[in-house]
Amino acid sequence: MSDTAAAIETIEFVARSACRAEILAALASDGCLSRANLRDRFDVSRTTVGRNITALEDRELIRRTNGGYVATHTGKAVAASFGDLVETVEVATKLESIVQWxxxxxxxxxxxxxxxxxxxxxxxxxxxxxxxxxxxxxxxxxxxxxxxxxxxxxxxxxxxxxxxxxxxxxxxxxxxxxxxxxxxxxxxxxxxxxxxxxxxxxxxxxxxxxxxxxxxxxxxxxxxxxxxxxxxxxxxxxxxxxxxxxxxxxxxxxxxxxxxx
Missing domain, CATH: 3.30.870.10 (Endonuclease Chain A)
Known part of the structure; x- marks a missing residue:
């Protein structure tokens, strides 16, 4: 798989679940958080948090540490870039009504x-x-x-x-x-x-x-x-x-x- 294809696959993986993207962003910005912290923050079930944490761990975007989970260096980079992409798309969508002018x-x-x-x-x-x-x-x-x-x-x-x-x-x-x-x-x-x-x-x-x-x-x-x-x-x-x-x-x-x- 080429580097570009791998990057697109990672973006697709994160984008498939809003909860997954939010967990990664939270760990990248706030540091160590436990499963309970994440459940309370995003108001989702234990199963949903567990499933997404496992998926992120498998991709080596987060890792387990004492007291909870943290984003890896790769995870922090992906979270930052994904956040920029989301913001760009949000702005572009917001401006659709004026593009013709x-x-x-x-x-x-x-x-x-x-x-x-x-x-x-x-x-x-x-x-x-x-x-x-x-x-x-x-x-x-x-x-x-x-x-x-x-x-x-x-x-x-x-x-x-x-x-x-x-x-x-x-x-x-x-x-x-x-x-x-x-x-x-x-x-x-x-x-x-x-x-x-x-x-x-x-x-x-x-x-x-x-x-x-x-x-x-x-x-x-x-x-x-x-x-x-x-x-x-x-x-x-x-x-x-x-x-x-x-x-x-x-x-x-x-x-x-x-x-x-």
Whole structure:
């Protein structure tokens, strides 16, 4: 059997039983545990615990010691890798609903950084749910930066109110968005209010923006639109890793953008 085939077989062996995977993970993270400890922790029968312990022992993933069982070096490595695999699949499953809106290129955060992301989807009964959630976040912002592929009047008004109250905001936008700010009468008043505060900066990107990124005080939002520019999903997280990714994306566009205000 090849090394790859053996590895896949081991993954399959662990994955066949949720109880088996949980026992291995517990022994790998917590050290020595007795059969009674394991029964109480996972609320399973003595038979179930015994059967899985024997199976793990036979694979040399755990071993008996004074007072109970511990994971072997191999068992610890398998538990860590299996845990990463489970987390990756969980995230991928969670994001199935937005895959169709992801750009073909340029969306490349570490998938682990999306583990705790909250997803707000546009629906038939609430097509602007992502926009509404974004606007709700703007109401309490103190300092923010945004990379915007599209805009909306209601969030613009909320942003203008917050900046008037003392918040600061920087934005890098598509040329069409900048033109809307300056020439559309519905937006012009808000835009002038923002500019007059001296706490608003606006730049125009020199390349298309495939998705929106908004960096709040301690969180990040990623907005996904369809080919017509309609909002489809909003991803939101306070993950440090995702915020770091979003900051890098924003700064890359800002570096080459043309400053207007």
């Amino acid at each position: 992801l750009p073909d290129e340029g969306f490349d955060p570490d998938i682990a950084s999306l583990a705790d992301v909250e997803v707000t989807l546009a629906g038939e009964g609430d097509p602007y749910a992502p926009v509404n959630r974004h606007e709700e976040s703007l109401r309490t912002i103190e300092e923010g930066r945004a990379l915007l592929a599209v805009t909306g009047l209601s969030p613009m008004r909320t942003l203008a109110e917050r900046v008037e109250e003392g918040a600061t905001f920087e934005a890098v936008v598509e040329p069409d968005v900048a033109e809307t700010f300056r020439s559309n009468p519905s937006y012009a008043d808000c835009y002038e209010t923002l500019v007059d505060t001296g706490r608003f900066e606006l730049s125009v990107a020199d390349e298309p923006i495939p998705y929106s990124v908004v960096l709040f005080d301690d969180s990040v939002q990623v907005g996904l639109e369809d080919d017509d520019g309609l909002p489809r999903a909003l991803l939101e997280s306070d993950s440090a890793a995702l915020r770091e990714w979003g900051t890098a994306v924003y700064e890359r566009y800002e570096r080459d953008a043309e400053r207007l205000v």
